[in-house]
Amino acid sequence: MPRLKPSKTIQNRLEMVRQALRQKSIPALLVAHRADYFYLTGFTGEDSAVLITGRSVTVITDGRFESAAKKEVAWSKVHFRRGDLTSELVKVIQSSPCQRLAIQADKMTVATRDALRKGLTGVRLVDAPPTISQMRERKSAGELKTMDNAIRVAESAYRAMLKTIRIGQTELELAARLEYEMKRRGSTEPAFGSIVAIDANAALPHAVPGNRRVKSGCMILFDWGATVDGYRSDLTRTVFVGSIPSKFKAIYEAVLTSQKKAIAAIRAGVRMSDVDAIAREHIADCGYGERFTHGLGHGLGLDVHESPSLSWRSDQKLVAGMVVTVEPGIYLPGVGGVRIEDDVRVMGNGCQVMSHLSKSLKSAVIDVAR
Amino acid sequence: MPRLKPSKTIQNRLEMVRQALRQKSIPALLVAHRADYFYLTGFTGEDSAVLITGRSVTVITDGRFESAAKKEVAWSKVHFRRGDLTSELVKVIQSSPCQRLAIQADKMTVATRDALRKGLTGVRLVDAPPTISQMRERKSAGELKTMDNAIRVAESAYRAMLKTIRIGQTELELAARLEYEMKRRGSTEPAFGSIVAIDANAALPHAVPGNRRVKSGCMILFDWGATVDGYRSDLTRTVFVGSIPSKFKAIYEAVLTSQKKAIAAIRAGVRMSDVDAIAREHIADCGYGERFTHGLGHGLGLDVHESPSLSWRSDQKLVAGMVVTVEPGIYLPGVGGVRIEDDVRVMGNGCQVMSHLSKSLKSAVIDVAR
Numbered sequence: 001m002p003r004l005k006p007s008k009t010i011q012n013r014l015e016m017v018r019q020a021l022r023q024k025s026i027p028a029l030l031v032a033h034r035a036d037y038f039y040l041t042g043f044t045g046e047d048s049a050v051l052i053t054g055r056s057v058t059v060i061t062d063g064r065f066e067s068a069a070k071k072e073v074a075w076s077k078v079h080f081r082r083g084d085l086t087s088e089l090v091k092v093i094q095s096s097p098c099q100r101l102a103i104q105a106d107k108m109t110v111a112t113r114d115a116l117r118k119g120l121t122g123v124r125l126v127d128a129p130p131t132i133s134q135m136r137e138r139k140s141a142g143e144l145k146t147m148d149n150a151i152r153v154a155e156s157a158y159r160a161m162l163k164t165i166r167i168g169q170t171e172l173e174l175a176a177r178l179e180y181e182m183k184r185r186g187s188t189e190p191a192f193g194s195i196v197a198i199d200a201n202a203a204l205p206h207a208v209p210g211n212r213r214v215k216s217g218c219m220i221l222f223d224w225g226a227t228v229d230g231y232r233s234d235l236t237r238t239v240f241v242g243s244i245p246s247k248f249k250a251i252y253e254a255v256l257t258s259q260k261k262a263i264a265a266i267r268a269g270v271r272m273s274d275v276d277a278i279a280r281e282h283i284a285d286c287g288y289g290e291r292f293t294h295g296l297g298h299g300l301g302l303d304v305h306e307s308p309s310l311s312w313r314s315d316q317k318l319v320a321g322m323v324v325t326v327e328p329g330i331y332l333p334g335v336g337g338v339r340i341e342d343d344v345r346v347m348g349n350g351c352q353v354m355s356h357l358s359k360s361l362k363s364a365v366i367d368v369a370r
Numbered sequence: 371m372p373r374l375k376p377s378k379t380i381q382n383r384l385e386m387v388r389q390a391l392r393q394k395s396i397p398a399l400l401v402a403h404r405a406d407y408f409y410l411t412g413f414t415g416e417d418s419a420v421l422i423t424g425r426s427v428t429v430i431t432d433g434r435f436e437s438a439a440k441k442e443v444a445w446s447k448v449h450f451r452r453g454d455l456t457s458e459l460v461k462v463i464q465s466s467p468c469q470r471l472a473i474q475a476d477k478m479t480v481a482t483r484d485a486l487r488k489g490l491t492g493v494r495l496v497d498a499p500p501t502i503s504q505m506r507e508r509k510s511a512g513e514l515k516t517m518d519n520a521i522r523v524a525e526s527a528y529r530a531m532l533k534t535i536r537i538g539q540t541e542l543e544l545a546a547r548l549e550y551e552m553k554r555r556g557s558t559e560p561a562f563g564s565i566v567a568i569d570a571n572a573a574l575p576h577a578v579p580g581n582r583r584v585k586s587g588c589m590i591l592f593d594w595g596a597t598v599d600g601y602r603s604d605l606t607r608t609v610f611v612g613s614i615p616s617k618f619k620a621i622y623e624a625v626l627t628s629q630k631k632a633i634a635a636i637r638a639g640v641r642m643s644d645v646d647a648i649a650r651e652h653i654a655d656c657g658y659g660e661r662f663t664h665g666l667g668h669g670l671g672l673d674v675h676e677s678p679s680l681s682w683r684s685d686q687k688l689v690a691g692m693v694v695t696v697e698p699g700i701y702l703p704g705v706g707g708v709r710i711e712d713d714v715r716v717m718g719n720g721c722q723v724m725s726h727l728s729k730s731l732k733s734a735v736i737d738v739a740r
Binding site: 045046062063064067068083084103105106109111112114172173175176177179180182183184188189190203205206209293294333 | 416435473480546559563573578
């Protein structure tokens with residue numbers, strides 16, 4: 001039987017959004033960003049939108065998602081469109097017109113807004129309050145459990161993949177194996193294009209796996225994540241085949257200590273830029289300040305990069321319930337790079353590292369058969 | 371050595387865009403959509419943008435893509451940002467100010483446009499002509515060759531996966547294997563979340579692989595594609611394990627004939643909605659009109675869904691060089707579904723089916739070991 005009432009979680013989320021709308025005297029909100037409407041309703045269809053008013057929720061979708069709508073949002077009104085999304089949105093909104101309609105300016109294109117404006121009569125479009133992004137920053141117990149699952153799938157797949165590495169395999173083969181092991185464990189899709197980068201390729205923070213081959217003495221950087229029930233994990237480990245050159249031993253230790261110092265500083269109330277600075281300062285002290293070329297981390301959840309940004313650019317403070325990646329790195333162009341990344345849950349008096357793969361220098365040197 | 375001049379292809383594309391800008395007396399264009407700036411410059415970095423004026427091209431990116439910028443766009447100006455993209459865009463644009471700047475309204479968020487408006491003084495934002503989307507619709511010989519590669523990878527991976535199917539395997543295991551076989555053949559990422567759907571799940575046009583198992587007499591619908599050098603393939607086959615029930619034999623033949631009729635109608639100058647109607651009419655004649663719940667197909671290229679839309683919604687005409695999917699389907703809720711999809715290149719006097727996997731009724735009944 002389909003549910004005729006939304007779950008408690010969905011009810012609470014809708015109520016928080018409605019509260020924010022009431023405070024601004026906005027009678028209706030249009031949510032057309034998939035992760036956002038999934039968060040607010042549980043509806044998984046693509047190319048859809050949700051109209052929320054004080055009393056009703058209307059899902060606007062198409063025939064491809066008929067069964068999903070029946071299963072997931074039987075408690076809401078569902079409008080199946082035949083025309084393009086924007087013109088059907090106009091119809092649905094106009095059928096119960098409101099004087100003001102909130103839209104998400106950071107997620108809607110100029111063209112869609114212009115078309116809504118042109119199509120709607122007597123409706124003023126206003127900016128939605130940032131409530132949904134703020135709500136999504138703080139993960140509930142249920143979300144944390146799902147993220148734990150996404151992390152477990154990524155970790156277990158990584159361990160399985162490590163066992164299959166052989167001398168002579170390409171980055172692409174290892175990436176294929178890693179994604180295979182994630183998917184068969186229930187990951188619907190890689191959280192992002194998995195990075196498997198050998199030697200000079202590991203010097204590129206966003207390397208694309210190619211035809212470089214595993215050889216004795218090489219380094220391999222893995223940056224990967226799973227997607228479970230919509231939620232992402234995001235991990236990085238760097239390993240050395242057979243042995244580690246002394247220069248990279250020092251670099252590995254610099255990155256690892258930098259990461260540990262940053263994690264030790266994470267707790268509610270601390271400024272993002274201050275955590276970034278702690279990690280960055282240690283790497284600078286080790287002589288590699290110029291070679292840590294990106295921010296320390298980012299929020300993680302339904303999107304692999306979401307608010308907050310754990311970087312020098314952000315004055316925002318950490319809040320209990322946030323989940324952020326902590327991923328310092330040192331990159332030597334043309335030679336190689338080391339990055340270590342864990343997913344960390346912010347708590348009132350500290351934090352909890354949600355990922356458990358070992359990252360000691362010892363664990364980073366691996367044996368590989370021919 | 372990095373190239374100090376763009377390739378002929380890139381030069382031509384930039385010249386076409388500049389011509390369109392000159393015609394509208396627009397001195398500069400901002401391109402912030404990744405597939406578009408890749409198309410116009412060859413730059414693969416993410417979270418970046420490209421500013422094109424009559425005389426210069428400036429890539430605005432960050433440290434993660436330093437090496438990519440050196441390799442791919444050494445011929446352009448490159449600005450490495452430290453701040454967020456929008457505020458650095460303001461800086462770059464303001465440093466060589468123009469009175470009018472074109473933006474892509476269908477790809478830029480309202481928030482970004484508002485921030486540009488607020489940050490820029492003396493610059494009026496205007497809508498870019500639809501030149502880039504129109505150029506991307508018509509594939510060059512080089513693009514067709516790359517798409518051929520993306521199709522070959524998908525086909526070869528499918529054949530390899532078919533050999534590994536065993537009774538008792540789950541949809542997820544088959545999807546994992548299919549994506550594994552694509553990736554090790556050079557696909558950077560699945561063109562979209564691969565669909566492997568057994569029986570009732572095959573009735574969902576956008577099914578998500580789960581824990582349904584292969585059994586004797588079941589049907590399995592595969593909808594998958596590869597990504598090679600940025601370009602996508604997109605194929606669907608439906609197979610029956612051991613035998614095909616007579617009802618589904620008729621349905622399979624209805625879908626196959628519908629697809630063949632549509633393909634036979636494809637040539638430059640024909641209206642999208644007319645091709646859709648031909649496919650739809652045959653399925654209606656077979657008694658399943660209500661069960662073909664989506665458009666016939668879509669443009670394919672750097673994006674898996676791009677212009678044109680091969681559906682009843684579009685009055686646009688086919689043009690030589692377009693590549694479209696042709697994918698009719700019949701879905702019986704709770705029971706199963708059949709869809710057959712190929713990638714088709716539009717030509718002046720007909721079309722070329724770029725995908726070659728067999729789709730005869732005979733090939734659709736497969737043997738599977740225990």
